[in-house]
Amino acid sequence: MRKGLFKILVKINNxxxxxxxxxxxxxxxxxxxxxxxxxxxxLTKALD
Structure with missing residues (x-):
């Protein structure tokens, strides 16, 4: 759940x-x- 949230944030940031x-x-x-x-x-939180 948390990793998925950070992946979405990475896409928004880009x-x-x-x-x-x-x-x-x-x-x-x-x-x-x-x-x-x-x-x-x-980005580091999404990759962990």
Whole structure:
């Protein structure tokens, strides 16, 4: 149940949130760092 929820969140994140793949992490704003951290957290929970 919980893993399925995180898989759905990953799909929503990919559709809604911006991709930060080509940007240098040291040059991101605070909001962009928070988005990147949130996307990473959801992805790792979906893969566990």
């Amino acid at each position: 559709a809604v949130l911006p991709s930060l793949i080509k940007k240098d992490p040291s040059k991101l704003s605070t909001l962009q760092k928070a988005i990147l951290g949130y996307r990473y957290w959801v």
